[in-house]
Amino acid sequence: MSHGTASPGDLGRRIAYHRGRLGLSREQLADRAGMAPGYVRYLEESPASINEGMLLRLAAALETTAGELLGGATDRPPGQSRPSVRPVLHALEREECLRLISPGGVGRVAFNDPSSGPVVVPVNYVFHEGAVVFRTQAGGLIDQDLRSGVAGVEIKIGFEVDHIDEAMRGGWSVLVQGPGHHVSAEELPEAARSGVEPWAGGERDLYIRIVPHEVTGRRIEVL
Numbered sequence: 001m002s003h004g005t006a007s008p009g010d011l012g013r014r015i016a017y018h019r020g021r022l023g024l025s026r027e028q029l030a031d032r033a034g035m036a037p038g039y040v041r042y043l044e045e046s047p048a049s050i051n052e053g054m055l056l057r058l059a060a061a062l063e064t065t066a067g068e069l070l071g072g073a074t075d076r077p078p079g080q081s082r083p084s085v086r087p088v089l090h091a092l093e094r095e096e097c098l099r100l101i102s103p104g105g106v107g108r109v110a111f112n113d114p115s116s117g118p119v120v121v122p123v124n125y126v127f128h129e130g131a132v133v134f135r136t137q138a139g140g141l142i143d144q145d146l147r148s149g150v151a152g153v154e155i156k157i158g159f160e161v162d163h164i165d166e167a168m169r170g171g172w173s174v175l176v177q178g179p180g181h182h183v184s185a186e187e188l189p190e191a192a193r194s195g196v197e198p199w200a201g202g203e204r205d206l207y208i209r210i211v212p213h214e215v216t217g218r219r220i221e222v223l
Contacts, residue, residue: 012044014069018062019044032061087169092217097174100217101161102127106199109134110158111180113145125159128194132159132176132210135198143206146180154179159210174217176210183207 019029026044030037034057042048043058050058052066059066092100101107104126113119121142123134136142146155157180162173183191183206191207198204 010071011048011050011069012046014071015040015058015062016044018064018069022063029058029061033057086222088221089218090221092172092174092219094215097176097215097217098127098212100163100172101132101174101176104196105161107132107134107159107161109142109180110160111142111145111155113141119145120160124197124199125161126194126196128196129190130211132212133191133194133196134208135196135204136206136208137202137204138206142208143182146182146208154181156180156213157210169222170220172217172219174215176212176215178211178213181209181211183209 015029019026024032026040027037030040033040033054035054043050055066055069059069062069105124106122107125108120108122110118110120119141123136125132125134127133146157148155156177159176159178160173161176162171164171188207191209194207196207
């Protein structure tokens with residue numbers, strides 16, 4: 001491989017993302033990778049290609065892989081590396097589970113659709129004032145299926161967040177169960193302060209809150 005290619009700007013965005021994930025400045029990344037800070041800036045801000053040697057050094061400095069920086073793993077499910085020879089699976093306490101999901105991000109809402117059965121939908125969420133908050137489309141699938149039709153009665157649903165660390169062959173998964181509460185007009189200002197934004201875009205102005213009644217989690221580690 002003489003050079004890596006990516007869509008204009010994609011390589012730079014991935015470099016900036018992983019640098020931010022590690023809390024590194026451009027100067028610190030450059031020092032780690034053995035290159036000039038100006039070159040790191042050029043890669044992040046300009047459509048660019050990069051030779052194999054520099055790509056591998058940069059990936060190592062960012063604690064990721066060359067394929068990840070080039071976007072080669074974007075269409076593959078996570079966790080395709082071989083599992084550890086000696087994995088250890090253990091349960092997580094409620095406090096640790098909530099700490100892991102508190103930064104927000106992408107989780108999965110699980111519920112039952114009367115016509116098609118179990119449904120799992122990815123949503124962008126935040127953890128705000130002790131509850132999971134996400135936005136959806138009024139009148140859409142989630143809205144309709146989470147309405148019990150009985151005043152004051154809310155449908156219990158599942159919400160799952162996980163993280164796979166392929167380099168360390170480990171990861172964790174957290175499951176939250178609780179009622180899916182449709183935020184009312186009176187509650188909307190507080191929900192809006194959560195700052196949650198839907199990745200899918202569009203008119204998704206209905207806020208749903210899940211108060212964690214049951215929280216369980218598991219972590220896989222290597223001995």
